[in-house]
């Protein structure tokens with residue numbers, strides 16, 4: 001294994017395609033994709049204690065408390081498969097979580113390599129979410145919860161990008177195009193940072 005370790009974030013509004021692109025990128029760089037939303041949904045579906053605690057919050061489109069979300073992330077990035085890199089999708093989502101994540105990474109003596117910002121115009125992301133709502137029937141894809149989540153993104157999540165921008169690690173990627181075009185843009189940006197794709201099996 002050579003090159004810079006891939007410790008990545010993918011950030012974008014709902015409907016930006018960050019889940020899909022995050023999974024593709026993680027696969028190509030041989031790292032686990034960790035989606036806090038997926039972890040919560042799996043716990044809700046599995047009827048776990050964590051699932052019961054977060055169900056109503058998620059359905060309303062609110063954020064799960066930072067401490068609870070942080071515990072999930074700290075535990076997950078501490079697992080063996082994340083030792084040489086990971087891609088976080090949907091975390092951090094506010095400035096408090098940025099500080100929490102800095103703390104978790106400090107404990108391991110590691111740093112983020114890059115933050116992928118997927119830019120998609122508001123109209124386009126709303127159109128994509130309504131398609132997903134029909135296809136997947138997610139409990140939080142109701143019009144009220146969608147609008148609420150978009151305003152949380154704009155007010156609480158978008159400001160985290162300024163912090164990472166100051167650190168010089170943000171790659172802003174145009175999120176409009178075909179899936180392959182967008183993946184290619186992200187891969188080029190990461191390769192420019194010295195990240196090396198996993199050799200094809």
Ligand code: AMP
Nearest residue numbers: 036037058061062063064069090091093
């Ligand atoms: P997502 O799949 O990323 O859209 O997340 C779905 C929902 O899970 C969000 O609307 C929040 O309720 C919750 N969630 C996911 N990630 C976080 C996070 N980092 N902080 C707080 N809540 C989160």
